[in-house]
Amino acid sequence: MCGIVGYLGPREAYPIIINGLQRLEYRGYDSAGVVLASNNTLNVYKTKGKVADLKNIADNNNTKGFLGMGHTRWATHGVPNDVNSHPHVSNSGNLVIVHNGIIENYDTIKKELIKRGYVFHSDTDTEVLINLIEEVKIKNNCKLGKAVQLALTNVVGAYAIAVIDNNDPNTLIVARLGSPIAIGIGENNSEFFVASDASPFIEYTKDAIYLEEEELAIIRLGKDINVRKIYDDSEVETNIQELKLNLEQIEKGGYEHFMLKEIHEQPKAILDTYRGRLLADQGIIKMGSVDNHIAKFLNANRIIIVACGTSWHAGLVAEYLFEDLARIPVEVEYASEFRYRNPVINNNDIIIAISQSGETADTLAAIKLAKSKGAFVFGVCNVVGSSIARETDTGAYTHAGPEIGVASTKAFTTQITVLALMALKLGNLKGEISNSNLNNYIQEMSLIPSKVEEALKTNNEIEKIASIFKDAPNCLYLGRGYSFPVALEGALKLKEISYIHAEGYPAAEMKHGPIALIDESMPVVIIATKSGHYDKVVSNIQEIKSRKGKIIAVVTKGDTIVKELADHIIEVPDTVEPFTPLLTTIPLQLLSYHIAVMRGCNVDQPRNLAKSVTVE
Numbered sequence: 001m002c003g004i005v006g007y008l009g010p011r012e013a014y015p016i017i018i019n020g021l022q023r024l025e026y027r028g029y030d031s032a033g034v035v036l037a038s039n040n041t042l043n044v045y046k047t048k049g050k051v052a053d054l055k056n057i058a059d060n061n062n063t064k065g066f067l068g069m070g071h072t073r074w075a076t077h078g079v080p081n082d083v084n085s086h087p088h089v090s091n092s093g094n095l096v097i098v099h100n101g102i103i104e105n106y107d108t109i110k111k112e113l114i115k116r117g118y119v120f121h122s123d124t125d126t127e128v129l130i131n132l133i134e135e136v137k138i139k140n141n142c143k144l145g146k147a148v149q150l151a152l153t154n155v156v157g158a159y160a161i162a163v164i165d166n167n168d169p170n171t172l173i174v175a176r177l178g179s180p181i182a183i184g185i186g187e188n189n190s191e192f193f194v195a196s197d198a199s200p201f202i203e204y205t206k207d208a209i210y211l212e213e214e215e216l217a218i219i220r221l222g223k224d225i226n227v228r229k230i231y232d233d234s235e236v237e238t239n240i241q242e243l244k245l246n247l248e249q250i251e252k253g254g255y256e257h258f259m260l261k262e263i264h265e266q267p268k269a270i271l272d273t274y275r276g277r278l279l280a281d282q283g284i285i286k287m288g289s290v291d292n293h294i295a296k297f298l299n300a301n302r303i304i305i306v307a308c309g310t311s312w313h314a315g316l317v318a319e320y321l322f323e324d325l326a327r328i329p330v331e332v333e334y335a336s337e338f339r340y341r342n343p344v345i346n347n348n349d350i351i352i353a354i355s356q357s358g359e360t361a362d363t364l365a366a367i368k369l370a371k372s373k374g375a376f377v378f379g380v381c382n383v384v385g386s387s388i389a390r391e392t393d394t395g396a397y398t399h400a401g402p403e404i405g406v407a408s409t410k411a412f413t414t415q416i417t418v419l420a421l422m423a424l425k426l427g428n429l430k431g432e433i434s435n436s437n438l439n440n441y442i443q444e445m446s447l448i449p450s451k452v453e454e455a456l457k458t459n460n461e462i463e464k465i466a467s468i469f470k471d472a473p474n475c476l477y478l479g480r481g482y483s484f485p486v487a488l489e490g491a492l493k494l495k496e497i498s499y500i501h502a503e504g505y506p507a508a509e510m511k512h513g514p515i516a517l518i519d520e521s522m523p524v525v526i527i528a529t530k531s532g533h534y535d536k537v538v539s540n541i542q543e544i545k546s547r548k549g550k551i552i553a554v555v556t557k558g559d560t561i562v563k564e565l566a567d568h569i570i571e572v573p574d575t576v577e578p579f580t581p582l583l584t585t586i587p588l589q590l591l592s593y594h595i596a597v598m599r600g601c602n603v604d605q606p607r608n609l610a611k612s613v614t615v616e
């Protein structure tokens with residue numbers, strides 16, 4: 001995610017933009033920039049760092065102008081640095097863009113534009129887009145709005161963009177596909193605000209239009225906004241609404257906490273993570289960072305995964321994925337243990353380091369140790385250009401967007417998404433998965449975002465269950481196979497945000513001691529989906545029931561057997577076993593969230609915890 005802000009009207013644009021960017025920093029904060037149009041000049045200031053760093057630069061320069069745009073970045077293509085920061089200017093110097101999203105086919109477009117003499121200064125997909133718009137504008141000799149509309153018909157990906165033309169300072173163009181754009185409207189169309197959400201302009205106007213998918217708006221001072229469909233340039237009826245949300249509610253997308261917002265962002269986060277990698281129409285998985293080192297992966301005798309916390313749980317899921325689908329032996333290590341136990345690392349070992357923040361000290365140290373022993377290290381991170389991303393030999397980013405809540409949610413499911421794609425790709429290349437089976441997995445993965453949406457719809461039932469168990473002193477989480485790491489993750493979620501003691505176990509392990517804990521005061525959360533040792537798990541449920549344990553079961557939609565045994569069931573859609581963690585974790589996230597809220601805990605910033613553990 002990134003944050004974009006634009007202004008066109010009688011006020012000085014700069015203070016509106018800078019304040020607006022500061023309100024949007026929750027959407028991304030690794031670099032920032034602003035452009036102001038004044039007296040036929042475009043003044044662009046941009047820098048790696050936060051909006052405050054940008055302000056320190058721009059304040060000492062010419063910030064005059066009644067038309068301007070700003071951007072606070074969450075890098076997806078190109079590491080955070082000054083050159084890759086937005087805004088991006090076209091080769092002529094006349095067109096400027098700010099962009100939130102991912103252009104999947106930017107590489108193809110870039111090659112074509114280079115053939116036509118365009119030069120590029122950054123590694124971003126956005127700079128390609130503004131030069132495509134310029135090329136279309138020149139070739140068709142048309143106005144900016146038409147050029148943007150035509151250019152976007154050639155673009156594959158997700159975007160929210162704002163574009164201006166130095167030669168037309170009374171016009172501002174915005175367009176969206178997959179990323180939000182709000183347009184604030186001043187009295188009598190006397191001024192206009194555009195932003196990723198309404199927080200930058202809520203104090204100036206409550207009249208707004210939210211662009212729908214595949215819509216473009218041509219904004220001109222003193223005129224009604226002209227909204228058009230991108231694919232056929234047809235006119236769209238505009239629907240001006242009066243905003244009711246306050247500033248804080250807007251930043252959280254209307255949710256009470258960032259954690260709940262991020263739980264509900266998972267369908268889009270998973271989609272954004274496999275976007276451009278899962279080519280469902282071709283039945284292939286494209287991952288450049290794996291392809292570029294494919295010999296290493298195919299000859300690997302072992303994969304060692306190093307991580308901490310939730311990322312370590314994603315690593316455990318990956319152990320099942322790589323061994324099950326690609327037949328590659330895997331060891332999963334707590335980074336904090338690995339770094340000090342003088343581990344044996346062989347030449348053909350591959351290290352995979354998993355980290356949302358990319359700054360976890362133990363994981364970083366484990367990587368450095370592995371590299372000092374000559375190992376090849378692959379990173380799975382969510383923060384582009386983070387320390388771990390830079391320390392690893394290569395890697396694959398999750399595209400979850402900023403995760404503000406300390407309890408990791410969308411990072412977990414997007415990490416599993418990346419790791420599943422890797423395991424499927426390698427399994428197919430090693431001949432363990434046939435092309436037709438690979439295609440079946442690819443088609444199923446493309447259904448996961450909608451299945452996560454469906455799993456999220458159990459929120460109200462889960463809230464009721466939470467009210468029953470919110471005062472339990474302890475809780476057990478059980479799962480088998482792919483669901484065992486999910487049980488551990490569910491227990492961690494409950495522990496870290498509600499402060500209830502919780503433990504995760506392999507379901508079959510109960511008889512080796514923990515079952516002594518079971519009595520009528522012990523809630524047991526058990527994952528009993530159809531795909532995944534179902535009959536064995538049903539037996540485990542019966543063992544618990546016979547000892548009066550209170551059973552909360554996560555089951556496959558339509559289950560009738562566990563329904564008769566458990567005290568409460570939560571249904572998730574069916575999927576193939578390797579993908580079940582992407583669905584079964586959802587109710588566990590919601591359960592811990594609601595219990596924590598009911599206990600009056602600080603859900604987004606639990607006691608004693610930090611979002612990124614940069615110390616030992």
Ligand code: AGP
Pocket residue numbers: 308309310311354355356357358359360363406407408409496610611612613
């Ligand atoms: C998870 O909810 C916790 N916040 C914590 O365990 C976290 O997963 C761990 O600190 C690792 O962080 P990382 O993914 O940024 O490396």
